[in-house]
Amino acid sequence: MGRLLQQVLLFAAAALLRLILFLVFPSLPDFFTGRVEVSTPVTSFKRLQEGLFLYTRNVSPYDGGVFYQPPLLLTLFSFIPDSIFTTVTALLYIGLDLASAQALIEIADSKLSGHELFYKSPRRHSRWGSLAVAAAFLFNPLTVISCLGRPTSIFSNYAILLAISKAIQGKTGNAIIALSMAAYQSMYPAILLLPLLLLAHDVSTQGIIGTDTGFLVRHAALFFGAISALFGLSYLVTGSWEFFASTYGNQLLLVDLTPNIGLWWYFFIEMFDSFREFFLGVFWLHLLSYVGGLSVRLRTQPLFVTITMVGLIAVFIPYPSISNASIYLGLFPLYKHIFPLMRTTFIYTTALLYSIVLGPAFYYLWIYAGSGNANFFYAITLVWGLGFSLLIGDSIWATLRDEWEVTRPEMKDKPIRQI
Template structure:
């Protein structure tokens, strides 16, 4: 890994941009913190401040009924100023992506060595990354755990990878689904294709021990594990708060009859969880792509998604820049995502503030947003499979594929 003047300029510029906005434009930061595209009931910094207020006065942070995050975050923000924390997380994520890109080697003949500084710059100056940081979305902690797990696995450091993944699971649960691709990354780093049984058992042991330790720390912080589990994990599993967001769950469960609610919650969760096994089995030779695709699917199908999830997906996606010539709908996907990004806030304003629209306005544009991401995910999946097929059958390179 190289670290030159360009890299220093990128990281210094990104840090300066964030700290300038935090300290010199506080009204902008406060405005972004309230936006539904950035803050969700499970990641809102305003809700975290409510929990911190109660915690500092010796009251359970879950008494108010609005705080649904891990209590360890209360300790972090009780010690460190928020601007420095969020800026540092972005820089740490970018550093992890740079390190991964600099050391990445893929089997595809189309693959060419990556410039880690460009990958880091694309992540740090992505508008979605900047908005997530300035909006103080606590999903950034989960993103940090995922990037650190991927980085450690690629360096064949299984204990560190499992510990990082356990931290992400402790915060928001869904990183649990990334355990299979992380095992594949570790196996690839050690020179094999699939992990051995001993490696899997050892990794799961590390994961379970780290997760139990993190959950157990709740006793030291709040003194009540049960309320934490109900308010954090139970909240995410049962989705009781239907505050509008950029996901697909809130509108559906607003309209569904209560008698069918539990059934469809199970269906939605099974739908999201089902991708992990299928992608891991089919693309076990491409663990980086499995990880990247799962991040994109989480950004579409999790109960409380935000642009922070999409920013991480866009951070990993350039690792597969070599498949761009094989994609078919890049322009359509980019256009749809840009279109919905601009109209989403406008439609929400028309509904909530201007009173000249209704919930269908905002939900329609979130459907378009999810459609754009789905097109991008599906198109990249096709490109990777096509690349794999051309490696196996070189005589078919460049020929059209038609479904009969």
């Protein structure tokens, strides 16, 4: 069976599964849309529809503090006629999932994980096939649920995957534009700019050792140019700059404290007012501080840094959802060769499964049954965050170990201790 056929079959199966879920259980999409694990205030499909309703009736969608998403999404969705809105959006989201899988296949095909330009892992031959990686992404329950819940973060997920795959193919301009779209839509992908630039740099300046600062500056300027153009376009569409305060202002200042699976909302409900601004800054700086450290330490593996940052984003942004987790879990199997080096697999696997099962239960106890309180749900989100950060930390450790074995080949597969 040819690989193309396999891929077609895989995509057809994934699309069919989603279509069946959309058609056979028509209440399922709306159910997932209403879940806090899927929809956050900045990605909710319901809020998008609300904004769309206002927008098509020439009322500013940002009045009333319900809609926090950028205006060009509204323009996109306003082209869909009302009569076939549900069908078209379902197909659109299925298409986005498949396109993401395609980008993932392209990333996997490059075999860059474990075999980057300046770094060759001794274990690089242990890897899964591209289709297996895509299948793990497409049939991950978190991905399927995200697709049904239709949060708009799917768009930025796709843009991020596209940016990575284009950067790997040496199409740096396309990659930067894709990243600027992701950043325009949800702001936090801007954090990926540095690792992605390093990745593109290493690919496009094949063989030259050292970093070409001019390349980085040029493409950073392109990024800011592209995102400014998107802002300008938004201004033309809405006729005012008020979308800035509602979209990015809300993410920066955490205006909407609706619970989600992240770590921010509870912290800032409890925070003393006079320290609010300070800790908002601390939380953002915390996320930001990883970029520099990781980029410097793992300079030879920018793809791994990019993927790790995607994972950190899934834990530490103000409004994370399971769709942020699903993209990291989709990218992570690329690093099959470091799996044997990871140490605490059992702990975080169980922690993640435990929180996936208990999260909805505790949310139910808090909101509907009234027999629990906010601490129940927050505790579970803490476990989720802990599990995820352990996974990321362990993967970084495994990568460093892998790197170390390049210099100490005699220590391969031997237990190590601190000396």
